[in-house]
Amino acid sequence: PGILRVEQAMSSSWVEAGIFEFIQLAKFDLHLFDPQMLLSAIFFWNRETCAFEFPCGFVCPTLLDIAAITGLAPIGDRFHPDAVEEEISIKEDKKTYLAFINAHVGQPGTLVSESEHIAFLMYWLSACVFCTPSLQVPKYYYVLAHALHLKKKICLSKLLLASLYTWLDEASESLFRESGPRNLSGPLWLLQLWLNAILERKLSLTSSFTPTCELEGARLTTLTPRKRSVNNFSKYVNAILNFNQFSKDLAPFIRTSLIGPPWLRRRNQVWNMTPDSVEMWFGFLSWDVIMSGMR
Template sequence: MASSTSTSVEVRSQTFHTEFEAICRGIQGSILPNIIAPWSDDDGTATDSCVLGPSIDGGMPERLVAHLKNNLVDLSAYDGGDFQDWNVVRPQQQWPTVTPDWEKWLPRMEHFFGQQWKDQGIYHLIKLFDRPLVMDRSLLAAALCFWSSATNTMNFRFGMMTPTMLDMAALFGLSPLGVEVNAALIAPEVEGSFKATWPTLARVAGSKAKNMLNYSSFYSNFGVEDSAEDDAINPLGEVEHAAFLLYWLCKFVFCTQANKVTLEFTHLDDYLAQGGRLALGPFLLGHIYRTLHDIITDGMKPKHGGPLWAFQFWLQAYFPELRAAVNISDTEPLANAFARAPRKHNTSALCYKFFYGLAQRTGTQFRPFPPVPN
């Protein structure tokens, strides 16, 4: 039998959906099909910026604005959530952490492949993790109260917001263009391919093979130590670059649930190791959505793996009131600047009150990214 809370949520959801559909049918003729449309400032002044459509001619209809404002704040996640796990030292065990192994491996691999990473559009996302990332648990816990796993949006009084592929580009430098990451992606098993090499290594290691995937053991097996005495850089290991990228994808980007290297990303790391350019933006965005869904549907427990760190950067971009001042440079994505900024210590109650009281946002506030220089 469904609980009274879930039944109430279902009833409210159906009522909202019925009225929302009726409004959408009534405004079909006002929807402009243009994919790219000019953007004007709040006072109507034309700018050099554009927005992605479709859009609504004349702006949001009053009936739709009123319906969204009156219904979008859903407290079901807050009412059914258990927040005690957010008070432990590491709420998400898989949160990306810098280790001595990584501090040695990153500059070594950058020496050999820094330019290749830049050509592939992954350089800044790799360098994002050259310093510790501090989890803002107050910001995340409060924001998750407003996340709807049904629509993959944050639902505020003024309307819906969600991370987009353009945000992935602006925050992390990840282009939506490139080879699509899906089950059909296969990298040629050439020399230096981790996927081709691993079965042989696993057979030799026998029952100890699974221990080789622990992060510390993985580095010991595949990382090459440079000489600390004469600053000599040793030659590359047989599959060292591919192994480095797999380590980076698992530990820092996707923060695997197992909290160790997993083989599900071997097709990605081999493709990247061979110089391929992947559309990692949509792939990361999908993992963000899945992570937030897992946390919300499991009673707000932060134990689930996934790129929760990326959601934190998105929140800091669109809600600067809840972060410290940032020195932004046009030579790097915004997240790299956020990573260097000091933390602003807000309480969970303050963050929740801020989100709950958001009755409106101006057009300028929806453009947090600096313009791209000509």
């Protein structure tokens, strides 16, 4: 109910900020994981190259993968965590996520206030995007939530990719500690959906459910294996070891049947590209130093 109330009032703002499709993804079960699939992939992560070391070479999620899964564009303003234009009162002393939401949600029939919208975005960033280990909504998401509230086109895709790489580094390192792996946090959902995409054909992952959301991420949420078995870990490792050559499975979003925003599905011919398309693909192909600034 909370997301629908805010969406009705703020959907146009979300479109302008470039996050409308991504927020729709929160309506699906992003927190359904296959722990053995995640663990099998983490064993192949190389912290020095920030990539999975498969038999065919180095492979990793990219901005193109994030665009297909979430609808986030690879372009936008760089996020500056210390840039706050004005303070809007947010009740940050609430001990749980539910208490935080209840403290800011407006009454039915009333307008969505600035503080309610920012509080919603803080909750979304914390619980659905970066998946913080904190038991309450951290204060440090306020600046980013406030920028999105002001409809600033922050390049959220690069923040998300950097956060995923940071989490993979921590997860990989924890596997080799004497104390063993600890509870991990971060955008596990993104790794799960990416693995669903590259292993879809090898593992014959199928689903009869057809999501109404026009995003690859929504479809991929339905492919996460739900049946747990002690043999799954070895099955997933063997599937990865079978990537002896780079195949189209490792580039799952380069296809004509892609589901996603129009700018991503557009057939671009080098001799007939619009300036907007050139800018978008320049964002995919140009190098950059990315830091999450998130925890």
